[in-house]
Amino acid sequence: MALKGLGTATLLHRLPAPITYLCRAVYTTTRPPSSTSTQPYTSRTTLPFPAHNFSKHRPAPPSLLGAPSCRTVTMSRAVSAPRGGDVQDPGPPCGNHPGRPAHCSFDYLVIGGGSGGLASARRAAELGARAAVMESNKLGGTCVNVGCVPKKVMWNAAIHSEYIHDHEDYGFQVSDVKFTWKAIKDKRDAYVSRLNDIYQNNLNKAQIEIIRGYATFTSDPEPTLEVNGRKYTAPHILIATGGKPTMPTDEEVPGASLGITSDGFFELEDLPKRSVIVGAGYIAVEIAGILSALGSRAALLIRQDKVLRTFDSMISTNCTEELENAGIDVWKYAEVKSVKKTANGLEISVQCSVPGRKPTVRTIQDVDCLLWAIGRDPNTEGLNLESLGLQLDEKGHIVVDEFQNTSRKGIYAVGDVCGRALLTPVAIAAGRRLAQRLFEGQEDSKLDYNNIPTVVFSHPPIGTVGLTEEEAVKAKGRENVKIYTTSFSPMYHAVTRRKTKCVMKLVCVDKEEKVVGLHMQGLGCDEMLQGFAVAIKMGATKKDFDNTVAIHPTSSEELVTLR
Known part of the structure; x- marks a missing residue:
């Protein structure tokens, strides 16, 4: 078993149960370092029963909501003190049971069970932090429930429809083909439900508490959250509540x-x-x-x-x-x-x-x-952000710096609630890097928002990364920008009556013709983009593209043969 680099909490998870209890019983307590220290330290651990009687006092299974049973011992952990605050003593258990205290403390509180919040909470837990997620709805947020995941299922169904119309051109006799909306809806919803369960199980395994209900900041001197009448505090609180669709009112548009x-x-x-x-x-x-x-x-x-x-x-x-x-x-x-x-x-x-x-x-x-x-609006209604005095932009998004810090110490935000790069992978990456900075001592851990690839699942799909031609000209001047383009009919349409076009553009700057932007629409561009995005992120030049042997016959070969 490879143990190097594991936090104490993670290590104890991997030991047999009797040894785990013994380790918890004898593990020593050290004084927490200052907030600027990056040396690991441990929080105090106590056992509610004699350490020698292991079998009788095994912890009960996790509850339905994923919180540890009240009989589960509080976990020891070795955590690097984060920049901006110490990991707190866990105190009594705060599980979802009638006897939990009216005020609970954690190392990390995450508001929002979407992709960004869950990724950050899990990474924090892996690093030994005592984390909790506050969520009033289904786990997974917009992406899993009403966004990219079910959308992609429906897009796949639409692609099937287009291919069916092309079957005759490819020699297949297809007649009386019927589409049933309910059939794909039922299967799509079942898939989403399975993903909800997977998120739930992942939190259970990570021993991350799920606090069900709507969170709101109180007027207490220190940042405090209240859910269903109970108060929660932590030195680090992440707002990852996402966004919601913009809807005009009946006053703005009658009906x-x-x-x-x-x-x-x-x-x-x-x-x-x-x-x-x-x-x-x-x-x-x-x-x-x-x-x-x-x-x-x-x-x-x-x-x-x-x-x-x-x-x-x-x-x-x-x-x-x-x-x-x-x-x-x-x-x-x-x-x-x-x-x-x-x-x-x-x-x-x-x-x-x-x-x-x-x-x-x-x-x-x-x-x-x-x-x-x-459009979409930040989902902050009911949070009572006014009590924190957080800086917001003109649309109500939470303003953060490059490290996801808000204007209030110990309060952070990631994802759509920030109004920048509204993409699930962006929220996930930003959330993980934040946890690494706070709980692993990686002081420079942050997301680079440059050259983020984006796909639009249109018909045909769009892939884009980096600067547009207009942005490059504005940044570098027209004389320092060179554009390479192509437009063609994909080989798939060589025998079909239905036609779509493929267009591609490389945006290059300066004498070395560094590729700073790639934009394309056509069959396969959604899957084609990721590899080229890596190359552009690494600083590839037009010469690097030219020196790459093409794959024939493909649409992607056009990008390495542009003249």
Whole structure:
């Protein structure tokens, strides 16, 4: 057994039960070092029973919510003192049982059981910290429950639909193929439920307590959280509550509440025959593509003339064209003025204000589903952040520095609640690095937010990493930027009547032509991106790309043969 580098808590987990109890009984206590020390120290451990009677006093199994039983001994741990505060003495157990104290202390409190919060809590526990997660809903957060995971399942279903339409061109006789929304919904929901259970089991194994309920900061002098009438404190508190879909009020748009958001998309019991999606971001693009491919008559309402306007201009233009080529009715310069319920569905009044023309108002009739995908807001309602005096931006996101510190010592934030790079892997990486800084003494542990790869599961998918052409020109000047592009029809479409295009762009800067941006849309670009993202992160140049032998016949070979 490799023991080097393990915290005491982790080591004790791996020993046989009698030895574990004996170690806990005889383990000595040392005085905690100052907050600036990085030397390991231990917190005091006591046994509620004689150490020699092992079999009679084995700990009971974990409770349903993952907290240790009240008979479980408090764990000793060797933890590097974090920068900014010491790990506290665990004190009495705070499990979810009637006899727990009204005030519980931990080393690390995490608000939010989403990807970022859970990753940070687990990493902290691995390093010996006594951690707890506060969550009022299903574990996994947006990504697992109403985001990337179920979305990808639906996108896969939509891809199957497109392939079925191409089967005849590839020699297959396919007739009377029917799609059943309920069949994929049931399987998708079952998969998500399994993931919820996996998260639960992982927390149980890590002995991380789950505190069920809504957390709010109290007005106590030191940062204190209250859940269901009980107070919790820790020297380190992480806010990882994520975001929620933006929804216009009925005052802003009469009848807006008759629509749903991306959360409601996963509650639909049937495929809507007529759907209207409002928004031009990646969520709107993805859902419009899924619904259209599966057979819904879809319209996409955007405020300007292109979707994905924060992406590279080539991607923005091409994606808009692909949406229209796929049969999606893209309404440009459009704004919803009102929504009414009729006997045949929803009636949506839309004003189109094309520059240089007089605004016109048109109506979309018999709509089964109106979906708002107009952005996301930080999920901080009810936290009482005002009591902490935290600095927020104009949209209410928590402002953090490069180390995820907020403006209040001992309070941190990661993920969508910060409003930067709203991606699950970003929240996970930031959360883990934060835990390593706090509980392993890695003082410089932080996430590098540069060159983060992003995929949009559109039809076809988009892959992008690094600077756009516009950003590179602004940073370096047009004379120091060189652009390489290509546009072609993927070989898959050589025999199909249905066509999609593949576009690619390399953004290079300075004399050595360092690659600082890669942008592409086409079949396979979602899986293609990761390897190229590694190369760009490592500082690859155009010459490095040129010196790489191509894989033929593939779309990816175009990126190493650009001229």
